[in-house]
Amino acid sequence: MKLIIQIPCFNEQDSLPVTLAELPRSLPGIDLVEWLVIDDGSSDRTVEVARALGVDHIVRFERNRGLAAAFMAGLDASLKAGADIIVNTDADNQYSAASIPALIAPILRGEAQMVVGARPIGQIDHFSPVKKALQRLGSWVVRVTSGTDIADAPSGFRAIGREAALRLNVFNRYTYTLETIIQAGRRGITTQSVPIRVNGDLRPSRLVRSIRAYVTRNMWVILRIFSIYRPLSFFTMVGAVPFGIGFLIGLRWLALFLSGTDRTHIPSLILAAVLLLMGVMIWILGLVADLISVNREMLEDIRTRVRRQELAAARTGEPESGDEEPRPLSSRAA
Incomplete structure (x- = not known):
């Protein structure tokens, strides 16, 4: 059983060492753990840092193509590298690597093909009350649209089995988080949600530049996906x-x-x-x-x-x- 942990990166030379230092090299029930970095057109030393810290696989874009494209390129590269399970995490060390065993457990037991980590939204200090409310509202909309029971739809910390990774496609250029859940629900990919831990904030989010932009983008993403799949x-x-x-x-x-x-x-x-x-x-x-x-x-x-x-x-x-x-x-x- 081979597990690959993939990390989409865009100018992450400072935060990547912190993230990699927390990642495991062995896990119960897993024979081999490897790391994969997707360099989304970084202009800093992200690739050099990744190589120096022992990353096993590196996927490079010549220009920035966005988080969704980086995510899908990581899935393709991980599958070609022989991954049975793929864990996606962020380069800013938002998600605690200690939660990876809990994240992959439903896949190892054969209970799910994709598992999404549910953050303790109410306990995250750097999330404003408005953002917390919007996170809950967005997750509720995704649950209704997809027919799944995912508690934290915008979470990027997720484990994906080989068969599910083969069947996932992302059409949106902004983010993969909502679309993959809705697609999983529509295509019969079994999903589960497990509670996870989070780390302190290393840097401001690059996806959420403002609450207004966040709401507008995600609203259009949900409407577009709903029009595609239903x-x-x-x-x-x-x-x-x-x-x-x-x-x-x-x-x-x-x-x-x-x-x-x-x-x-x-x-x-x-x-x-x-x-x-x-x-x-x-x-x-x-x-x-x-x-x-x-x-x-x-x-x-x-x-x-x-x-x-x-x-x-x-x-x-x-x-x-x-x-x-x-x-x-x-x-x-x-």
């Missing part, structure tokens, strides 16, 4: 708004007409017709999107099979077929 439900709810308003206006016009009013109220009738038609058109769009989602699911299954073939080819040393987009290379650190 298009019929999404467009049905959206279309119900203009249709409902148009229906009420139409009832008002009909009541006035039957009461024998002297005025024709033609503008109200036109507005009602336009809103009703708009609602029906949005519902038709939902039906089309639902049909497209079937094709997307088939393409995801094909992609999963291709990734399995790539891994099998990498293990046997055979060249990979196809003209795929070049990916960052995983290399053994010197």
Whole structure:
């Protein structure tokens, strides 16, 4: 059983040594533990520090591509390196490495394919009351959308089994945390949430520049993911708004007409017709999107099979077929 701990990094030369010093090199039930760093276009000495501290694998981007791309590149590199379990953690040492055994335990027992660490949000001093409330609200929305029972959806501290890693895809460029949970729920990947410990704050968050930006970004992420994975439900709810308003206006016009009013109220009738038609058109769009989602699911299954073939080819040393987009290379650190 091989476990790889992956760490997405962007200019982390100062915090990376602290994080690596806490990471384990052996764990109960695991035969081999390796470390992997994803350098997301850093302009400092992150890569040199990683090599000097004995990181086993390094994936490098020439330019900054964002946390979601770094996360997926780490999964690909970890799978190609033979990982049975992948643990993702942050380079700022936010998550306590002592919680890794608890994080991987459900996977080792065969109870889950993905496990998300639940931080004690109420006890984190550097989280403002507003941020704590938003974290809880966002996690509730994700639970409702995904049908999972994840207590801390924005948590990046998670363990992922090999099969789950093969099936995950991230379309959002901002972050992977919410999308992977919603996708897991929609694709039948069993998930669990376990309580974890956190460390002190080494630096301000680079994802949360302001509460307003954090709320806006995550709101659009959730809406986009919901429209991708539940298009019929999404467009049905959206279309119900203009249709409902148009229906009420139409009832008002009909009541006035039957009461024998002297005025024709033609503008109200036109507005009602336009809103009703708009609602029906949005519902038709939902039906089309639902049909497209079937094709997307088939393409995801094909992609999963291709990734399995790539891994099998990498293990046997055979060249990979196809003209795929070049990916960052995983290399053994010197």
